[in-house]
Amino acid sequence: MTAGETAGAPASGYQDQVAQICDSYDNDPHRMLDILRDVQDRFRWIARETMQTVAEKTGLTQIAVEGVASFYAFLSLAPKGRITIRLCDDIVDQFAGLPEVTESFEKALGIGIGETTSDGGFSLEYTPCIGMCDQAPAAMINDVIVTNLTPEKTRALVAALKSGKRPEDLISPDFDDLTPHQRAVTMVENNIRHAGAVLLGPAAPDAGLKNALDLTPSRIIKELEDSGLRGCGGAGFPTGRKWRFAAETEAERRFVICNADEGEPGTFKDRVLLTERPHLLIEGMTIAARAVGAREGLLYLRGEYIYLRDLLEEVLADRRARGLLGDGIMGVDGFDFDIRLQLGAGAYICGEEGALISSCEGLPGEPKTRPPFPVTRGYLGFPTVVNNVETLCHAARILDRGSKWFFDMGTEGSHGTKLFSVSGDCLNPGIYELPYGLSLKELLEMAGGEDAAAVLVGGPSGAMIARDTFDRKLTFDDLATGGAITVFSKDRNVLEIVEYYMSFFVHESCGYCTPCRVGNVLLQKAVAKFREGLANPEDIAYLKDLSGTIIETSRCGLGMTSPNPILSTLENFPLVYSAMAKPSKDRIRDTFDIQSAIDGARKLAKRRSYVFDRDFSQ
Amino acid sequence: MSDFTFTIDEIEIPAKEGQTIMEAADAAGVYIPRLCDHEGLRHQGGCRVCTVKAAGRSVSACTQPAEPGLAVENETPHINKLRRDLVEMLFHEGNHLCPICEASGNCELQAMAYRLDMTEPTRFPYLEPCRPVDASHPDIALDTNRCISCGRCIRASQDVDQKGVFGYVGRGIHRHVAANGPDLAHTDAEITDFAISDEVCPVGCIIRKRVGFVTPIGEREFDKGLIGRKISEKRNA
Ligand SMILES: Cc1cc2nc3c(=O)[nH]c(=O)nc-3n(C[C@H](O)[C@H](O)[C@H](O)COP(=O)(O)O)c2cc1C
Ligand code: SF4
Ligand code: FES
Numbered sequence: 001m002t003a004g005e006t007a008g009a010p011a012s013g014y015q016d017q018v019a020q021i022c023d024s025y026d027n028d029p030h031r032m033l034d035i036l037r038d039v040q041d042r043f044r045w046i047a048r049e050t051m052q053t054v055a056e057k058t059g060l061t062q063i064a065v066e067g068v069a070s071f072y073a074f075l076s077l078a079p080k081g082r083i084t085i086r087l088c089d090d091i092v093d094q095f096a097g098l099p100e101v102t103e104s105f106e107k108a109l110g111i112g113i114g115e116t117t118s119d120g121g122f123s124l125e126y127t128p129c130i131g132m133c134d135q136a137p138a139a140m141i142n143d144v145i146v147t148n149l150t151p152e153k154t155r156a157l158v159a160a161l162k163s164g165k166r167p168e169d170l171i172s173p174d175f176d177d178l179t180p181h182q183r184a185v186t187m188v189e190n191n192i193r194h195a196g197a198v199l200l201g202p203a204a205p206d207a208g209l210k211n212a213l214d215l216t217p218s219r220i221i222k223e224l225e226d227s228g229l230r231g232c233g234g235a236g237f238p239t240g241r242k243w244r245f246a247a248e249t250e251a252e253r254r255f256v257i258c259n260a261d262e263g264e265p266g267t268f269k270d271r272v273l274l275t276e277r278p279h280l281l282i283e284g285m286t287i288a289a290r291a292v293g294a295r296e297g298l299l300y301l302r303g304e305y306i307y308l309r310d311l312l313e314e315v316l317a318d319r320r321a322r323g324l325l326g327d328g329i330m331g332v333d334g335f336d337f338d339i340r341l342q343l344g345a346g347a348y349i350c351g352e353e354g355a356l357i358s359s360c361e362g363l364p365g366e367p368k369t370r371p372p373f374p375v376t377r378g379y380l381g382f383p384t385v386v387n388n389v390e391t392l393c394h395a396a397r398i399l400d401r402g403s404k405w406f407f408d409m410g411t412e413g414s415h416g417t418k419l420f421s422v423s424g425d426c427l428n429p430g431i432y433e434l435p436y437g438l439s440l441k442e443l444l445e446m447a448g449g450e451d452a453a454a455v456l457v458g459g460p461s462g463a464m465i466a467r468d469t470f471d472r473k474l475t476f477d478d479l480a481t482g483g484a485i486t487v488f489s490k491d492r493n494v495l496e497i498v499e500y501y502m503s504f505f506v507h508e509s510c511g512y513c514t515p516c517r518v519g520n521v522l523l524q525k526a527v528a529k530f531r532e533g534l535a536n537p538e539d540i541a542y543l544k545d546l547s548g549t550i551i552e553t554s555r556c557g558l559g560m561t562s563p564n565p566i567l568s569t570l571e572n573f574p575l576v577y578s579a580m581a582k583p584s585k586d587r588i589r590d591t592f593d594i595q596s597a598i599d600g601a602r603k604l605a606k607r608r609s610y611v612f613d614r615d616f617s618q
Numbered sequence: 619m620s621d622f623t624f625t626i627d628e629i630e631i632p633a634k635e636g637q638t639i640m641e642a643a644d645a646a647g648v649y650i651p652r653l654c655d656h657e658g659l660r661h662q663g664g665c666r667v668c669t670v671k672a673a674g675r676s677v678s679a680c681t682q683p684a685e686p687g688l689a690v691e692n693e694t695p696h697i698n699k700l701r702r703d704l705v706e707m708l709f710h711e712g713n714h715l716c717p718i719c720e721a722s723g724n725c726e727l728q729a730m731a732y733r734l735d736m737t738e739p740t741r742f743p744y745l746e747p748c749r750p751v752d753a754s755h756p757d758i759a760l761d762t763n764r765c766i767s768c769g770r771c772i773r774a775s776q777d778v779d780q781k782g783v784f785g786y787v788g789r790g791i792h793r794h795v796a797a798n799g800p801d802l803a804h805t806d807a808e809i810t811d812f813a814i815s816d817e818v819c820p821v822g823c824i825i826r827k828r829v830g831f832v833t834p835i836g837e838r839e840f841d842k843g844l845i846g847r848k849i850s851e852k853r854n855a
Contacts, residue, residue, distance in 0.1 A: 048800070063785030063798035070787040347789070364786070369663050369681045511786075511793030513664050517767070518707040521791050522742050542741060549703040552676045553666040600746070 015053050017042060022057035029058040030380070032068050032362030036075050037345055044120075045079045071364035071510075073127065073346030074303045081116045081123035083161055085109075086140040089126035090265050091500040092424050092486060096136040097150065104151035108158035122161075127346065128504055129265035130304040133423035133486070134191045134430050141167040143306045145187045180311035181275070187307055190272050191430030194446065196417040197409065198397050199390070200272075200433045205279060206324065208399030212287045213332055217247060220291040224395060226403035228415030233259055233351070233388030234458070234482035235557070239395060242385060245375035247292040249383040254294040256285050256337075257360065257379065257386045261302045261344060261351035264459035265504060266484030269419035270389040272431050274301075274308050277393055278315040282339065284392030286329065287399055289337040292385055297339040300356050303346045312341055348508035352556050353386040355510065366510045367556040390419055390483070410436035414475035422447045424487035440479060441470040444487065453490035454573070457481050460501035461561035463568035464494070494576045498565045499527045505562040516559030519550040523563060534593060535581045543570065543577075622686035626650075626670075627693055633684040640668060640679040643692075647853025649846035650692055651701055651733065653708075653726055653820055654768035655680040660777060662769045665708070667701050667730065676700075702734040710742040711791075713763040714821070720830045721822030723838030727766055728821075729845035749794065754803035758814055759825040762794050766821055771795065775813035783807040795823070 021038045025031035035054055039046055046069045048062075055062040069075050087093075087102060106112055109122050116123040132138035135147035144167040146157065157170055168175040171187050178186065195201050212220050225240030246254060258281065262270040273281060285297050301308065316339055319325040329335045347365045349355045354368035357379050368374075378384025387395075394416060398406045406416045414436035420443060423429040427448025434443065440457065444450050455465050457474075458481035465472065465479070472479050488497065502524040511517045526543055529535045547563030554560050570577060620632030626639070626648050633642035638661065640650050654665040663681040670679045671691040679690070691697060708714075708727060716722045752760040767786075772795065775783040783805045787796045798805045807814060814824060835841070 061782040061785065061798050063782065063787070063796060066787050066796070067785050071789045364789070369661070371683065506790060509790040511767070511788065511790045514666050514704050514707050514711075514767075517791055517793065518711045518745075521745065522707070522710070525743055546703070549700050553669045553700050553704060555663060555666065555678070 018053040084123040086127040090129040092133040093136040104154040131268040193430040194432040196433030208396040227406040232390035255384040256297040263348035266486040284396035425489035449487040454488040456486040459484040466572040501565040513555040624688040649849040726820035729840035754801040757809040765823040778812040
């Protein structure tokens with residue numbers, strides 16, 4: 001019996017197993033996230049004793065190891081069950097029946113959310129958006145994804161697991177015989193609703209890479225600059241300019257990192273590209289490497305997408321075997337480039353490029369001080385290009401078809417096509433590849449969401465839009481978005497949506513800086529006051545004021561955008577707030593709740609109030 | 619010799635290549651409020667109290683490089699309001715009961731509140747953390763309910779003492795300073811460490827046993843004058 005089979009203190013002999021894990025990563029502290037992921041998999045938690053061994057092997061202090069272990073949601077400092085069920089608790093899942101599904105899991109397992117069964121068999125927990133909003137409610141069962149959950153389906157799943165089936169067996173009885181791609185598409189639907197000319201239509205394999213080899217690095221970058229391509233991860237930075245900065249920085253090593261963290265709630269386009277266009281993505285990374293002079297690359301895959309790991313490893317191996325990765329790519333002497341897959345472990349902030357680099361370095365996923373920017377000092381201090389999955393796929397296509405072809409699509413300032421992830425209250429949730437410049441209304445018509453009352457464009461860090469402005473255009477200059485389009489019908493409660501997203505940001509703030517760490521908690525509490533009917537009209541000004549401070553003083557993009565759900569709904573749905581706020585009349589504050597006001601003091605004093613307790617006999 | 623100059627609130631500041639706005643300002647005797655930054659330690663850039671406007675953008679002065687000709691706004695009503703909000707947030711995140719705290723009068727958080735004129739009742743709810751106090755060490759106690767996450771002890775222990783007694787654990791609102799082991803008694807912390815000295819912890823989180831109240835209230839550092847005066851005095855001199 002290995003230590004992993006008992007949920008408790010690690011059994012004797014654990015040191016050897018932990019040491020073995022560390023050895024398999026050359027005891028390299030920069031591989032801490034991989035080491036701790038493996039320890040978690042083996043023992044189902046990271047005990048203090050195991051941290052001590054990891055610290056000794058990697059030459060770090062125990063507190064440094066604990067800092068990493070306690071940062072990531074998928075690493076645990078308490079024993080977890082053999083099977084961990086993580087229900088996606090995104091608001092889209094909640095509206096698609098998550099409460100009933102949760103109840104059914106809880107009943108079938110006999111535990112609540114956040115608990116582990118006493119036999120160490122199962123843990124049940126909530127996790128934010130796992131990128132399956134088009135087939136919600138969805139969950140991760142260990143490394144397997146299950147979608148379109150219902151209470152009946154849930155009961156059947158638990159019964160099968162209890163009878164000794166592996167999570168993989170839930171997907172297909174022949175799971176082991178399927179190819180990695182078959183496994184992925186059996187678990188998760190692609191839901192490609194509209195294929196455009198650039199990414200999801202037909203494309204000649206590695207044609208872009210072949211062309212790139214005939215060009216100087218500077219010409220490759222020029223091609224991208226001329227195409228007008230801008231980053232698809234949300235910030236929209238011109239890709240060619242980013243590559244040029246990295247290429248022009250003197251350095252011994254340079255890196256290309258693909259950002260496949262896709263954590264913005266409501267976004268799932270990268271999932272589809274990783275599944276259906278993995279070669280195009282690696283081709284794009286290889287072209288980037290050629291352009292900036294990088295020999296090493298990393299593909300940072302969010303922990304939630306672990307079900308795509310085998311597929312991606314297979315693609316990498318295949319390309320190495322065909323001379324498309326490794327030394328002397330396509331027979332070009334000195335063109336050496338290879339890619340390592342880095343898995344995340346449940347942290348939205350790791351999508352921020354500095355935090356992503358920290359995470360790749362084996363640190364807690366905290367953003368880095370800027371300047372310096374990654375293009376001058378990135379991974380391990382070397383110039384690093386970080387690009388989104390979609391951006392890199394576009395780059396490969398641009399090198400194939402030319403900058404003019406791409407530039408001519410879309411609109412002024414927003415060239416080419418964009419993948420939109422549409423989910424929520426619409427008939428056809430899924431992926432739409434469209435040229436920039438369509439109106440939100442046109443997209444909603446395609447997706448069968450024209451009855452929407454509110455649409456969240458760009459996820460919670462974007463903006464909530466009301467019906468009267470659905471004619472706005474999906475471009476960088478109007479409604480900029482990393483691609484998330486979340487549709488809400490008139491039956492949805494706007495304040496419930498806002499409160500959920502604020503709790504998301506509270507959960508995902510890294511905690512490094514004061515305004516985001518503390519301010520978001522204060523915002524969440526203030527929104528809760530509105531929902532409970534305990535807000536005053538002054539609280540509207542309070543929300544705006546506090547939001548302003550958080551936006552202006554936060555250290556990274558998370559805090560700079562986290563008040564957006566509040567600010568955009570205050571602007572576009574003002575009645576939702578004013579209807580809930582109660583003005584004070586004649587020196588009496590309706591919203592003042594004496595019971596909750598004295599509750600803290602009551603607990604401290606360990607006695608009840610004769611004056612204010614309604615029923616003292618209770 | 620300076621390489622170039624820039625301005626803070628229209629005062630000309632000489633600076634050297636590679637200096638941050640705050641380093642150059644300190645040398646020139648212009649005080650920029652700060653909590654997580656401390657002379658001689660690496661910059662963290664976490665408290666954000668040093669927020670200034672540089673060329674119209676809000677940045678942290680302790681990490682932002684000075685640039686030739688940069689126009690920096692420091693003590694404007696708007697910026698001081700942001701700083702007051704941040705200091706209020708720190709007061710509400712922890713349990714800061716000045717009247718019963720040994721650090722009162724030496725506390726930089728308290729002193730910053732005075733400097734920023736935080737005299738009205740605050741608007742935020744209290745978060746009231748409830749972490750156990752670590753009194754295991756014979757000479758040192760640690761009450762992280764008063765921690766403001768400046769991380770000065772972490773950097774002092776790592777970089778000056780070469781030890782690593784402290785580190786951050788957790789994420790978001792749960793992130794806090796912790797000792798390298800089950801408690802402080804199981805670390806190699808010593809009362810003579812720089813990290814434990816009275817200049818490192820700005821509040822009453824790291825407590826030296828048996829020396830409390832040796833300096834009576836009323837005669838403490840910030841009883842004598844505003845925080846930052848030592849830097850501004852350089853310029854006036
Ligand atoms: C909180 C936060 C989360 C982010 N998450 C992602 C993400 O999941 N995927 C992504 O590509 N970019 C994300 N970004 C943007 C990245 O920081 C970075 O701008 C992007 O990866 C650059 O690639 P691009 O220029 O190709 O878009 C995030 C930014 C912030 C502030
Ligand atoms: S804004 Fe600050 S606390 Fe929030 S994620 Fe960024 S660095 Fe961390
Ligand atoms: S002093 Fe600059 S952020 Fe704290």
